[in-house]
Amino acid sequence: xxxxxxxxxxxxxxxxxxxxxxxxxxxNNGKLNNNNKNNTYSVRPxxxxxxxxxxxxxxPFPLSEIYxxxxxxxxxxxxxxxxLLFQLYYPQYLRSLWQDINNCHYRPSSxxxxxxxxxxxxxxxxxxxxDRVVQTLLVQEMLPSLEEYEHPHSYSCRKxxxxxxxxxxxQELNEQYYDGVVCFVDIxxxxxxxxxxxxxxxxLQFIDEHYDKGEDRKAILKYLANTIYTHxxxxxxxxxxxxxxxxxxxxxxxxxxxxxxxxxxxVTSQTLSNFVTTGYLRLIEAAGFEFAFYTDDTGMFCHREDxxxxxxxLPIFEDYLKRECGLKMHPNKRYIQDTRKGFNAFGFRIKxxxxxxxxxxxxxxxxxxxxxxxxxxxxxxxxxxxxEQAQARLNSYLxxxxxxxxxxxxxxxxxxxxxxxxAQIFRFPVGYEKxxxxxxxxxxxHYRRLNKVRYRQQLSISNAIQCDCAPKGKPMLLSGN
Numbered sequence: 215x216x217x218x219x220x221x222x223x224x225x226x227x228x229x230x231x232x233x234x235x236x237x238x239x240x241x242n243n244g245k246l247n248n249n250n251k252n253n254t255y256s257v258r259p260x261x262x263x264x265x266x267x268x269x270x271x272x273x274p275f276p277l278s279e280i281y282x283x284x285x286x287x288x289x290x291x292x293x294x295x296x297x298l299l300f301q302l303y304y305p306q307y308l309r310s311l312w313q314d315i316n317n318c319h320y321r322p323s324s325x326x327x328x329x330x331x332x333x334x335x336x337x338x339x340x341x342x343x344x345d346r347v348v349q350t351l352l353v354q355e356m357l358p359s360l361e362e363y364e365h366p367h368s369y370s371c372r373k374x375x376x377x378x379x380x381x382x383x384x385q386e387l388n389e390q391y392y393d394g395v396v397c398f399v400d401i402x403x404x405x406x407x408x409x410x411x412x413x414x415x416x417x418l419q420f421i422d423e424h425y426d427k428g429e430d431r432k433a434i435l436k437y438l439a440n441t442i443y444t445h446x447x448x449x450x451x452x453x454x455x456x457x458x459x460x461x462x463x464x465x466x467x468x469x470x471x472x473x474x475x476x477x478x479x480x481v482t483s484q485t486l487s488n489f490v491t492t493g494y495l496r497l498i499e500a501a502g503f504e505f506a507f508y509t510d511d512t513g514m515f516c517h518r519e520d521x522x523x524x525x526x527x528l529p530i531f532e533d534y535l536k537r538e539c540g541l542k543m544h545p546n547k548r549y550i551q552d553t554r555k556g557f558n559a560f561g562f563r564i565k566x567x568x569x570x571x572x573x574x575x576x577x578x579x580x581x582x583x584x585x586x587x588x589x590x591x592x593x594x595x596x597x598x599x600x601x602e603q604a605q606a607r608l609n610s611y612l613x614x615x616x617x618x619x620x621x622x623x624x625x626x627x628x629x630x631x632x633x634x635x636x637a638q639i640f641r642f643p644v645g646y647e648k649x650x651x652x653x654x655x656x657x658x659x660h661y662r663r664l665n666k667v668r669y670r671q672q673l674s675i676s677n678a679i680q681c682d683c684a685p686k687g688k689p690m691l692l693s694g695n
Contacts, residue, residue, distance in 0.1 A: 339477035400547035404510035
């Protein structure tokens, strides 16, 4: 049973006798009196600490669990404005959110809509940080059951998988079918074509059949799933990009011109996407084809003699997507390639045992390095203003490229940065797999380094002497004054 509506009035006074006397505690003698509650040396006892803890924890979703979800949510959103605003009063916001969740009173707040142009023009509708906490809670609760339900060769936004795992699996299949063929198909307008009216009841049925953490939590989880997936964020959002940028988008790629679809930018959108395409992937497996699936792209392999059979199954796959999933294959993004000639997939080119970055990935990486060089030439202060952002973006590309044959590419671009003013900020370890920010030259950092050196020296002397009279504990640190 869902806990009753939580209200501050439920906090009963803990003093003896009556509620009136509980407001009048004499700090001088520790006795209660009937004087005015505004007297000096008076406090207002509300609830014992043990009872307060029981109040916060004795419900389907305890406050401590909501706090844990908050910590997970802020992991990659620490610098976002919505999180910074939430963090100012996060204890009050979390308590309010905890009440709304357990009482089934949660309603999504306003979102932010904007247009991105790289790698291509897309519409993003990002939920408020408060709503991201609820979305993360829903995903975390459904994740164990979804991992067992979803196909193991679906690699999009799943723990232990991802783009690199999909590329590695494609490479393994390419070696297995070296004298075969590979066929790539794409789902058209994937996120914008998901029919939430069709799939929300199926999600609720899935929760009802597979969730086993109590009926109270199940009822709340079904309420949250129904609220989130039936919500239309485009009806309550603030557009941060100019209107002319929306004119660059075709109508079928925007939620503002569609009755269907889920927003790109929500945590729950990718979870629903994986849930929708599971039946389609199991059909491919039942047909006897090896494959790898990422977001909306499917790469299927077969031997050369089975090429005609694969082509005959494509209309069946397309019909299943349209009939059961409400999706359709892109008519112009479909090709069959001899595996010996190599093929492009998920930002890389695979040929034999070699994995090389695609032309688009190489172009975007060189473009980023050129932008950073231009930024440094404009004003030297930009080095210190944007060093964290520059480090994050560079390491994102370097971390992706290091899994492919791209050493010469990484070395050439890092040498460009080493020869520029960025050498004052960054350190480039051997292998060019990441960049590091050099230690600050401030006075405080100087004394911290001296203290560490002095501590290590004294510790080594103490260990060498090995006697009872040797000084123990940390030595006296240098003063920064």
